[in-house]
Amino acid sequence: MSPEEQLSLLTRGTAQILSEKELLKKLTRGEPLRAKLGVDPTSPDLHLGHSVVLEKLRQFQELGHQAVLIIGDFTAQIGDPTGRAKTRPPLTREEILENAKTYQEQAFCILDKEKTEIVFNGEWFNSMSFSEVIQLNAQVTMQQMLQREDFKNRIANDQEVRLHEIQYPIVQGYDSVKVRADVELGGTDQLFNILVGRDLQKSAGMEPQVVMCLPILEGLDGVQKMSKSLNNYVGITESPGEMFGKIMSISDDLMARYSILLLGEEIDAAEHPVEAKKKLAGKIVERYHSAEAAQQAISNWNNRGNLESVELPKFTPPTDRNDLLGIVQAAFASLEEPKSGSDVRRLIQQGSIQIDGEKVSDPKAEPTLESGQVLKLNKKRSVRIA
């Protein structure tokens, strides 16, 4: 493929590139580019938000370039302050390694494992001497670091900024020097960090990397960025039904955005929004599961009024409790979503619980449950009595 064609493919869906000219120049050499993506294993599970940038990296692979995935075992210990109003709590070494493992497994749902170079940045940072650290720090100025929006905001709001946090961009930037990156990918919030990488590469006498920023995917709430801690995410390992249901709950505006960012397609404006959303949800399920799973999810969805035929998790009522409160609490626990008794009591009293479509709102009621009945817990969760 010609450099120009590659350029047009690679720039598609990106938010910002610095600069296209440099990228074209690098492509024109005809040698595989080293495309860097640094990830910090701060959370074990990947979600659709991560997938945007991973998909782009895969595109590089498909064009014959070298994907370099940096697992930030070292940087995770610092904690990326990007977008944060507070200092991150540090993770233990064990947590980081554990997360790194599942992170890789999940990343290879998207990336081609055979064509991915994986490096841990602890490899070079753990053995760095203090004088090397000082030398590295000497290459940037305080003023540069304080240009960062989040630091500036925190300072303006009289909140603390700890010194290790200003090290983060420097450390991330040094990764680019170590892996000799030609291009670094990241979300738009990574712009600053990636630019630091360019500076450090220049100081090291290298040709600076091209910055490629991808849009940040909003979470299910449509406002904040998708993240596990905000609980507004769709995990890439979630079950087809779960995934489908979550995507169906997003707003129409968000649906348009997801379609472009995740599938690279526009929503058909002529179609009824619900139908369009089902298609979107189906395609996403298909990507992480299979076409059959997607079909099943759609048909489950369409049948949801029909209690007889929907596929639901099975639930065996507890033997030690026969009051509604105890039963419902056990049901939540069986879905691995334990709730406190008070929470469950509230749900019951507020009319969230239904048995075969009938609302039950007395926590002390002792319903007789029969096999096959559907116990609705809340909007998203129902179980079938085993």
Added chain:
RNA sequence: GGGUAGGUUCCGGAGCGGUCAAACGGGGCAGACUGUAAAUCUGCUGGCUAUGCCUUCGAAGGUUCGAAUCCUUCCCUGCCCA
């Protein structure tokens, strides 16, 4: 190091001896309405098999019949000065 302002429930932020499980706002959850969307309205939002009990207001002690509120010591943060 000196001065000064603070640390309250998920977040912001009131409360400054009893009426405090703690106002108000945000977020979240549930109900109504709908397209299991958005918007809107209503309710809930520490725990407990619960008209009561238990644990929370940076930590530990103390004063008091009674403390988030007063005292002592300690820990932590911001700002100004050096």
